[in-house]
Amino acid sequence: MHITRISRTALTALCVCGIVLGLAAFGFAEEAQHAAGGHEGGHGAAQMKDFIWRCVDFGALVLIAVWAIKKADLKGTLAARSAGIKRTLEEAVAAKEAAEKKFQEYNGRLEAANQEIEQISANMKREGELEKERIVAEANAAAARIVAQAEVAAEQEVLKAKNELRAEAAKLAVELAEQKIVKNIAKGDQDKLVGEYISKVVTLH
Structure with missing residues (x-):
């Protein structure tokens, strides 16, 4: 855009210069004709x-002026372009730093999440153990x-069986004793002996 503006400025200056030169030439030509009619041709x-x-x-002078204007505008254009490039580089560096910072942040979050997952897994494993x-202890x-x-039940059953x-x-x-006594002693003695024997047996148990 700056180059187009410079070209337009130079073209305008050249047009003005051509118009001025044409008017001046026309004026001098008329003056020369008048001079040729009244004076000598050498003058x-x-x-x-x-x-x-x-x-x-x-x-x-016009060319020098146009060159100076073009050079000045060219310097301005180069300076503006240099400033734009510098600004673009600075923005790129800032964007890179921001991206690296964001990457570090996400990387830190990811590491923290991995550690938390490992901790949860270890806790679950320990709780499972x-x-x-x-469960084994309760079983x-x-x-x-x-x-x-x-x-206890077996001992009770054994004790019950023993009893x-x-x-x-x-x-x-008792039955055998009664039978034996009945055979060997009289009726009165038999009843007495059976009663005494039963009393002894009951006392022992």
């Missing part, structure tokens, strides 16, 4: 030569209680 040629040199000087140990305790109850056997044995002994 008109000198004026034309002077006019040409003035035009050359004026054109050189503790629960397993608790062992229940088995021990069942065994103890079975032993029943003793009672049965005592009963048989």
